Amino acid sequence: MSAQLTVHNSLTRQKEVFNPINEGRIGMYVCGPTVYSDVHLGNCRTFVSFDVIYRYLLHLGYKVRYVRNITDVGHLEGDVDTGAEDKIAKKARIEQIEPMEVVQKYMNGFHDMMTVFNTLKPSIEPRATGHIVEQIEMVQQIIDNGYAYEKNGSVYFDTIKLAKEDGRYGKLSGRIIEDLLVETRDLKNQSEKNHPSDFAIWIKAAPEHIMRWNSPWSVGFPGWHLECSAMSTKYLGTNFDIHGGGNDLKFPHHENEIAQNYGSCDCEPANYWLHTNMLLMNGKKMSKSVDPETGISNSIAPGELFTGDNPNISKGYSPMAVRFFMLQSHYRSTLDLTDVALTAAEKGYRRLMDANKILQDLSHPGKGSAGELDKEIQELIQLAYTDMSDDFNAPKALARLFELVTKINGLKAEHLAFDQITPETLVTLKATFTTFIFDIFGLLDDALAGGGDGEYETLDGLMQMVIKIRQSARQNKDWGTADTIRDTLKALKIQLKDGKDGTAWSKE
């Protein structure tokens, strides 16, 4: 059905044929959010991208164990040396609530958002605080192997030692070892670290720090990066298939993660590293700082995107329109979010959904032979799979679907003839659309979704009644009534589509 799967590996900076460690099974770890504030829209893009990747791997028939963590301790603001504070602890202090309340609140918000974007849940979603024991054990292993040292109750990873040994440190992020070594002379502050690039894997808690655990070195807490090394090892093993995350995590997070895995067991954690690119807004990185001239900030929260309650956009966009917008670009490319681009995506999304509805209602008259049209359709279907197998090229596969949309509408409009395609091809086409749109791309039809519990049926029943009334008005040439109905519905964002065989309706 599909061609050989290739993926772009950040480790080698090139596309490689994907071969899982265990036949038919895939272990995939994706860095989840640090839950100290509302989830960032850019983060949503990353998770939607990996959702499509996950869905496609499942579609290919792999048994995938998808692990996506929740970081709920250890992610510092600033550097350890300069009296940095844990992000969650800081938020707890400011809001005067328990750190775990902070975690729960934003984790719930994150989960809600993932549901809104219709992402599949990971197989395991481990939390850093739930794996303190594993992390302490890993610190001990790293110390035992000579890759870490203790200073006043805190433990630091010795990056220079690892860098000197066959240049293992810096491979992923492209750091130059010589530069690292030269920096040694700049050690002017009274840091506990032997070298500026060393990083904390266990941090002694200051007296006022409330998130703290006993350890052989001090009452403290684990360093950021460590949770991912410990939890990926626990659930996927010391060597697994895919590790993913946002591009911004490449350094230092992922580089340090690799260092920790080398340090603890001398193993390379993942065979393939996949990184998603950034989401920009109006050509620039989102930033909450307010522009002094315009008085608005170049940023938007996911919720605002849906309600339209943000000066950067003219109206609200449905989550599925946004998901479609994301699908139109490759996961390794930056994506520029703008109002006009979203409007364009919204229309494209509706066009695809409407075409699918039309397709599913088409029935083949019975006889038809494989003509040129049949061949074209079969080829486009095949190409869509080939594209997805080429480093998950969703935008290209989506383009194939749109080429098929033209065929579908053509058949519906009787511009193209059914006798040019076989009944089997129509069945395949229907199945392909369902598979791609819903299973692989993870879209939902807004017009059908929403209410649930038969709400659509109720609405459709009402609409059929209204359409019938308007139809009789039209037969009586009562254009005033007919147009009033049409305009009133239009104001309610319901569009009537008059066709040869009656009138259809759809939500805008």
Place this chain on the structure above:
RNA sequence: GGUCGGGUGGCCGAGCGGCUAGGCUCAGGUCUGCAAAACCUGCUACCGCGGUUCGAAUCCGCGUCCGACCUCCA
């Protein structure tokens, strides 16, 4: 400053040595009571300058502009 990735038609966005994606917009047409929708037709682009090649948006060099990471930022 260092490292990395980019500049594609009116806009977004694939392609990454030959076969000139796709979405949106726009213009003309078919259909329609009018319109919308749908369909048909049209709109040939690759930052600049060199080079390699039979042939470059695609490879190389220089320049230029933009972004990311290096530092809190997803």
